[in-house]
Amino acid sequence: MLTVLSAVAILVVLALIFGAILGYANVRFHVEGDPIVDQIDALLPQTQCGQCGHPGCRPYAEAISNGDAINKCPPGGQATVQALADLLDVEAIPLDGGEAEEPKKKVAVIREDECIGCTKCIQACPVDAILGAAKQMHTVIADECTGCDLCVEPCPVSCIDMVEVGVTTRTWSWEKPNGVATQSLDIIATDRQTEVNA
Amino acid sequence: MSAATVYNFHGGIHPPENKAQSLRLPLGHPKLPEELILPLGQHIGQASRPLVAVGDKVLKGQTIAINNGFLSSFLHAPTSGTVKVIEERPIAHPSGLADVCIVITPDGADEWQELEPLRDWQKVSKTDLLAFLAEKGIVGMGGAGFPTQVKLQGAQKHNLSHLIINAAECEPYITADDMLMREKSLELILGIEIVQHLANAQQVMIGIEDNKPTAIAALEKVIRERQSNIQLVVVPTKYPSGGEKQLIKLLTDQEVPTGKLPADIGILCQNVGTCVAIYEAVQFGRPLISRFTTLTGDGFGAPQNVEVLLGTPVSHLLSYADANLSQVERIVMGGPMMGFTLDSLSAPIVKTSNCILAATRKELPLPEPEQACIRCGMCEQACPASLLPQQLLWFAKSQEHEKAEHYNLFDCIECGACSYVCPSSIPLVQYYRHTKAAIRDAREAAVKSDIAKQRFEARKARQEAEAAEKEAKRLERQKAAAAKPAAKKAAPTKVTEAPAASSAPVDEETKKLKVDLAIAKAKLKKLDKALQEAQERQAVEEISALQLQVDGATADIKEMEAKLPATAPVAKPKDAAPKVALSDEAKKAKVDVALASTKLKKIEKQLADDPDNAELRDKQSALQQELATAEARFAKLQPEQASSEAKPAAAKPVLSDDHKKAKVDVALASTKLKKVEKQLGEDPDNAELKAKQAEFQAALATAQAELAKFEAHAPVTAKPEAKATAPADDEALRKLKIDTAIAKAALKKAEKALAHAQEIGADNVDTLSQQVDEARGRAEALEQALTKGEVPPPAAAPKAEVNQLAEQIKQQKIAAALAKAQVNKLKKQLAQQPEAEDLQQQLSVAEAKQQEEEAKLEQLTNSQENR
Ligand code: SF4
Numbered sequence A: 001m002l003t004v005l006s007a008v009a010i011l012v013v014l015a016l017i018f019g020a021i022l023g024y025a026n027v028r029f030h031v032e033g034d035p036i037v038d039q040i041d042a043l044l045p046q047t048q049c050g051q052c053g054h055p056g057c058r059p060y061a062e063a064i065s066n067g068d069a070i071n072k073c074p075p076g077g078q079a080t081v082q083a084l085a086d087l088l089d090v091e092a093i094p095l096d097g098g099e100a101e102e103p104k105k106k107v108a109v110i111r112e113d114e115c116i117g118c119t120k121c122i123q124a125c126p127v128d129a130i131l132g133a134a135k136q137m138h139t140v141i142a143d144e145c146t147g148c149d150l151c152v153e154p155c156p157v158s159c160i161d162m163v164e165v166g167v168t169t170r171t172w173s174w175e176k177p178n179g180v181a182t183q184s185l186d187i188i189a190t191d192r193q194t195e196v197n198a
Numbered sequence B: 001m002s003a004a005t006v007y008n009f010h011g012g013i014h015p016p017e018n019k020a021q022s023l024r025l026p027l028g029h030p031k032l033p034e035e036l037i038l039p040l041g042q043h044i045g046q047a048s049r050p051l052v053a054v055g056d057k058v059l060k061g062q063t064i065a066i067n068n069g070f071l072s073s074f075l076h077a078p079t080s081g082t083v084k085v086i087e088e089r090p091i092a093h094p095s096g097l098a099d100v101c102i103v104i105t106p107d108g109a110d111e112w113q114e115l116e117p118l119r120d121w122q123k124v125s126k127t128d129l130l131a132f133l134a135e136k137g138i139v140g141m142g143g144a145g146f147p148t149q150v151k152l153q154g155a156q157k158h159n160l161s162h163l164i165i166n167a168a169e170c171e172p173y174i175t176a177d178d179m180l181m182r183e184k185s186l187e188l189i190l191g192i193e194i195v196q197h198l199a200n201a202q203q204v205m206i207g208i209e210d211n212k213p214t215a216i217a218a219l220e221k222v223i224r225e226r227q228s229n230i231q232l233v234v235v236p237t238k239y240p241s242g243g244e245k246q247l248i249k250l251l252t253d254q255e256v257p258t259g260k261l262p263a264d265i266g267i268l269c270q271n272v273g274t275c276v277a278i279y280e281a282v283q284f285g286r287p288l289i290s291r292f293t294t295l296t297g298d299g300f301g302a303p304q305n306v307e308v309l310l311g312t313p314v315s316h317l318l319s320y321a322d323a324n325l326s327q328v329e330r331i332v333m334g335g336p337m338m339g340f341t342l343d344s345l346s347a348p349i350v351k352t353s354n355c356i357l358a359a360t361r362k363e364l365p366l367p368e369p370e371q372a373c374i375r376c377g378m379c380e381q382a383c384p385a386s387l388l389p390q391q392l393l394w395f396a397k398s399q400e401h402e403k404a405e406h407y408n409l410f411d412c413i414e415c416g417a418c419s420y421v422c423p424s425s426i427p428l429v430q431y432y433r434h435t436k437a438a439i440r441d442a443r444e445a446a447v448k449s450d451i452a453k454q455r456f457e458a459r460k461a462r463q464e465a466e467a468a469e470k471e472a473k474r475l476e477r478q479k480a481a482a483a484k485p486a487a488k489k490a491a492p493t494k495v496t497e498a499p500a501a502s503s504a505p506v507d508e509e510t511k512k513l514k515v516d517l518a519i520a521k522a523k524l525k526k527l528d529k530a531l532q533e534a535q536e537r538q539a540v541e542e543i544s545a546l547q548l549q550v551d552g553a554t555a556d557i558k559e560m561e562a563k564l565p566a567t568a569p570v571a572k573p574k575d576a577a578p579k580v581a582l583s584d585e586a587k588k589a590k591v592d593v594a595l596a597s598t599k600l601k602k603i604e605k606q607l608a609d610d611p612d613n614a615e616l617r618d619k620q621s622a623l624q625q626e627l628a629t630a631e632a633r634f635a636k637l638q639p640e641q642a643s644s645e646a647k648p649a650a651a652k653p654v655l656s657d658d659h660k661k662a663k664v665d666v667a668l669a670s671t672k673l674k675k676v677e678k679q680l681g682e683d684p685d686n687a688e689l690k691a692k693q694a695e696f697q698a699a700l701a702t703a704q705a706e707l708a709k710f711e712a713h714a715p716v717t718a719k720p721e722a723k724a725t726a727p728a729d730d731e732a733l734r735k736l737k738i739d740t741a742i743a744k745a746a747l748k749k750a751e752k753a754l755a756h757a758q759e760i761g762a763d764n765v766d767t768l769s770q771q772v773d774e775a776r777g778r779a780e781a782l783e784q785a786l787t788k789g790e791v792p793p794p795a796a797a798p799k800a801e802v803n804q805l806a807e808q809i810k811q812q813k814i815a816a817a818l819a820k821a822q823v824n825k826l827k828k829q830l831a832q833q834p835e836a837e838d839l840q841q842q843l844s845v846a847e848a849k850q851q852e853e854e855a856k857l858e859q860l861t862n863s864q865e866n867r
């Protein structure tokens, strides 16, 4: 009986001590902000397009952390859904709208001689990727454009096009081999010249 | 020359060499092709910027494109001719994509531009020498085409222990470097000397595989002749000993750590071709316009090495070396291990093209279909980078990029040794290349999205700052607007007192006011400061709270200031201490009016911007009503003030000490007199008493006279005996003055009401203007009377009262008019939007108010008539 009692007592004391330590640590090492929101935000493509129905990527990150669906980001594509599912340890669901295709990278291009210089597109661009001034020709800084589409609609003369970014020799990358039981003409290092040697 | 120790590196394979074919014939010199195609991106880094335009005549060696940034290179015309076109052409790239090229049509003259060598390279600074090399378009000719000056520049920052010249040329089939060393051994050694001058390494080594005896002999001869301290290290043939890291391991037994450059461990590697190009550039001023390339494979009738101009299309070389295209299965640029299949035969030779392999089907059969990995571990044994290829394959297939990186995917040199040995014919290198590209893309995307986020946040911050600034400005305007009406309201009060102004000593009342004023001002300052701080901090709630306080304080101060000059003269007769200070209630009303009008103004402005906003309209009407109420309240309180001003005599007379003393004197004297008279009554013949009586009578008279002097200012208490008639005139005059002031104030008020009515378009403008005229007439009459100094008719006092009443009536009229205007307005609005319920509500409220005001007015008029 005494052993049981002392064991209980020791456990209680230990629990109290660890509780105190944890409580102290919670206060002492308190993390400002919401780390999970930051992590979600880091996975979102930061296109700031609002297609998820939130005004920017961070608001969507906050919404996700509050239980919103993770499949609302079309620019991120299925890859982002997957990444979010991994992070939040939930089931990966198909992208809202069922767009199975990988999103194509696009940039806005202003047909400059048609621009009337109304500055409407500048006001719409979430990342300040458009350059211009009132009654002056406007242009898109292609490197800064996230391809969010938001400038297209406000343009009163419809002179903004979303142009797909083509692959150049500098952005091209090797395709993944098709897998088991396939052949590829491009592959040469695998070729053992047994016949030549023979 | 002692034989240097040769170490070993892990893995490696021994594929069939196939080098002999291309060495049977001497170095060939193909004739000029019909056009030379020069891609702008022949090197790692940014593509060059073209300097020539279509149609330009160029000379051999002329710069046709310059570097575009730090990691970029120059490009030169390989022969004289005309720039035919600058356009996208298929280039030698695994993707088979096209890229921008400068196309030159040779004129056949092959005319050199005047060349400027740098023979005294030992004397010029290293920086100048490096810049010179950059201008000659020298890039690493062994591998990826890394701009040489960048590599040398980077290496200069380190203390180099070894300069290693890579002559291993380990890949099967290729013999271009071998041929170069045979043909240009002296140039190579001289070039190495220049590189050594730049690198200043402790040891210079040439690493060469033992399958090139002719080249080894030639180099040894030159080294001996020049008594150079360059070490020629012969390494056993093993693929890929020509890999930079592998050669370093072979020659120095040092390993380059993951993610580091050879320079980080004090080693610089250069390709033999690069060294020769450096020599030719420095010695003859010749830019990099040609190179040695091996044409080999069973598809060629005459496989050989050629010195070929950059930009020569592959097809031209095929026909030059009698390629039998019908037999050729595929054309590979580079060797069989690391090269890639060309899609287009019009692709040109570039600075890094060391081999064209025209292979027959027999030579390069189709790869076997991929099988599943059997975990045999052969790839791991073959890997020269000591990686775990089967693990990497696993991660590549499952896209576990982080794990792949963790297993040092980026240390893979893509040598293909693993693929070569894999019994399952898995194209391992392709998997790695794809995964590397995917990781790089992801990194780039992360950088881009970071930038996008930054820009988005910067924009948000900017917009918020702009909004805050606007808000601050608006508040400032509001403040100014609130101060103005307060000043206007205060003005009439000031005028009321002004006519009575005369130079008078500042008495205590004034002093007290002044002190109050100073305190109020200090308070205002403090509030202002707090407000400013709040604005800086953008604490919106605080701002509005403070704003209210500031407005109140400003209004207070205005009042006090208005009072101050007025107080001095009025306060002169002490018993007439004026109660001009507005009652608290009036003050509050005033502030309310100011606030309401400011708010109204704001809304009206907003409404002007956005005339269809129903919400704003609602607000506007609500505010108008509020303003009307506030004004009416203030107007109601105003007469009180006026009456208190008008009744200075009614104010409780405060008796001065002298006055009191005089009174006491009189009382004393009269008592004494009475006593003496009583005594005299008992003893009428007492001469002494009679004398006393006369004496007391005189004293009493004096005292009374004295008292009368004081009583002149306080006629109410003056004894009839004092017969103080003169002061009465004084009194009337003052009353007149006050009346005049009141009349003027009334006039002002009426004028203001009129202005307001005109502003809001009320229909009582006529009535009001009539009132204004009346008020003006009266004020003028009074003023006239005042200037004439006319003693006013005895009815002056009641008249003042009547005036007061009239004043009140007028105020009431204004209030009623305002209420009526409000009602009209609401009716109009209601007509526009009959559904608006709140409008109806407002209307009923306003109507009630109107009735109330009118009732009051009637009452007042009645009382006036009754008088
Ligand atoms: S330029 Fe247009 S498409 Fe590009 S980021 Fe701005 S708004 Fe979006």
Ligand code: SF4
Pocket (backbone or CB within 6 Å): A110, A114, A115, A116, A117, A118, A119, A120, A121, A122, A132, A138, A154, A155, A156, A157, A158, A159, A160
């Ligand atoms: S919205 Fe259209 S017209 Fe207006 S500035 Fe932009 S591009 Fe020009």
Ligand code: SF4
Pocket (backbone or CB within 6 Å): B379, B382, B383, B384, B385, B386, B387, B389, B411, B412, B413, B414, B415, B416, B417, B418, B419, B428, B429, B432
């Ligand atoms: S390709 Fe990469 S993994 Fe394969 S053997 Fe070469 S270095 Fe190793």
Ligand code: SF4
Pocket (backbone or CB within 6 Å): B372, B373, B374, B375, B376, B377, B378, B379, B380, B389, B390, B393, B418, B421, B422, B423, B424, B425, B426
């Ligand atoms: S050599 Fe091929 S089969 Fe063997 S372990 Fe490596 S990948 Fe697997």
